[in-house]
Amino acid sequence: MTIHHQPSKERIDAVRAFNRFYTRQIGLLDEGWLKSAFSLTEARVLYELAHRDGLTATDLARDLGLDPGYLSRLLKKFEERGLVERTATEADARRSSITMTPAGRTAFAPLNQGSHDQVAALLDRLPALDQDRLVKAMLTVQRLLDETAEPEVPYMLRPLQVGDIGWITHRQGLLYALEYGWDETYEALVAEILGAFVKSFDPKWERSWIAEREGEVVGSVFVVRKSDAVAKLRLLYVEPSARGLGIGKRLVDECVSFARARGYKTLTLWTNDILVSARRIYEASGFKLADEERHHAFGKDLVGQNWNLEL
Amino acid sequence: MTIHHQPSKERIDAVRAFNRFYTRQIGLLDEGWLKSAFSLTEARVLYELAHRDGLTATDLARDLGLDPGYLSRLLKKFEERGLVERTATEADARRSSITMTPAGRTAFAPLNQGSHDQVAALLDRLPALDQDRLVKAMLTVQRLLDETAEPEVPYMLRPLQVGDIGWITHRQGLLYALEYGWDETYEALVAEILGAFVKSFDPKWERSWIAEREGEVVGSVFVVRKSDAVAKLRLLYVEPSARGLGIGKRLVDECVSFARARGYKTLTLWTNDILVSARRIYEASGFKLADEERHHAFGKDLVGQNWNLEL
DNA sequence: ACCATTTAGTTGACATAGTCAAGTATTTAG
């Protein structure tokens, strides 16, 4: 379930301001090309050709947003200068696959190095922490705007790292506030649970799984020991942006396998009835509803539920 | 203390990838102008003129990175079309201040609206949470790259909101791991302290201050009640990127004033001797070192210190 | 007060970059 409403004026203005800013930024970076024999567009074409072999003119025109006629002439010029070669594909004689010649690579190398150095100089002005923030922020912008760019690996699971419990607390706090109107006491509960989890962590009997997608945390779950026989699944969550990839199910499956492997007899969990999508996952994994009770928490009237799975 | 080293290859490549991506992105947004009577550059000039009055040609050329000759002709054309007016400044007869005429505003309005709508449509594809993430990430990129752009208000203080305690836990966990090599148990301690703070919060005797800079949390501090006479200052922190603005001192001052106003007799705090810059702030605010003791925590051998301020 | 230098803006001559529509050869779909 995602919340969806009209983008606000402030948000739109902020994005427009960024576009203006980055238009200028790219203009500044362009000036580097001026010294070289190539224009920005030529450099973009050469970059693509240097990194992806066997492209066709159509591919290039689509990916770089160029006019086919213009591109055709660019490529002709490159071919005459011996920078690229065009060979008709056997499957389709209209198309030709374009490859960079060794001479092309030689011509491109200083260009590439120049761009590399320019960016390196830009980054070098910033302290390392800020460099990381910059790169992370750029990745975020790119991922959010580029709908086509699905990562090759949809997600991966890893154990807890420094920074995770705060991040998870932050995201869960915000998410449930936005989606269900819960107040800050929910976030506080998450903080306490996770603080205690790390503090009294028993690696033999307890475990955490963090789902990561392109370096970003998109879900998590924890198993804690209640007694020799009973383990508890806690704080299952999946980012709205990563829903529908089966991450929730996978996280619960990991918990079940772990609990079974460690010889627990029961895996239990507490949730609230309004968390419908989580509930579906629990049911699918074989959990049975043990009991329900009304309670007031997180600024709302809720129905808490205990679910059990006999292992 | 900032950590500074050579930007890594990965970081450079990520930034270059973003530049290529955003070059394309801006190209896509340009296509909107094609339908209108103005080119991207013309639109940029009009935008500046619509939003900032009394600019000179030199200002525009500098801010937008344009060739003075080219700009001169653009402005001439605009003037002929009655979109702008140029009047020589009295202070300097070489310069003329350029203002948009009502006709200019009328011509610019649909252009502006078109760009607005285009961005609105872009944002509208994303759920509200992602819109916020996008805007935040763009602001981060902009602030980090634009060295000139200092915010008008360096920072502001506000009370706790949903999402803060997780975020603060996250940042403190990461920061002390990076700067001092502390392990995840420090982050867990922060989580527990903040969870308990919210859970047992007593607004009359306790308080939090979050320092925010352009919508980003850059520091925080908490005062909790120990007894009728004793308050404790906890978890003072300032982001490396916001150090040197006097935020740390300001936060401590707020705590002292608050503790004094509530009639506490003593304000106490616990810290570790390696946190040198915090120590300086405490000393400057009149805190006296009460006692020290070696201890092992957060994966390190440390020297804990209790500091007191008699109010 | 005077002159060399700098600054703000303009203009001419030119080159580059990009657009658009009409064309050919080839493939695909019915």
Next chain:
DNA sequence: CTAAATACTTGACTATGTCAACTAAATGGT
């Protein structure tokens, strides 16, 4: 087998941008 679509190519054109030389006014040093 034919009409339609695709992958380019080419011609004709315009828009966009660059560069250097120029004028007029302001500034700085003596």
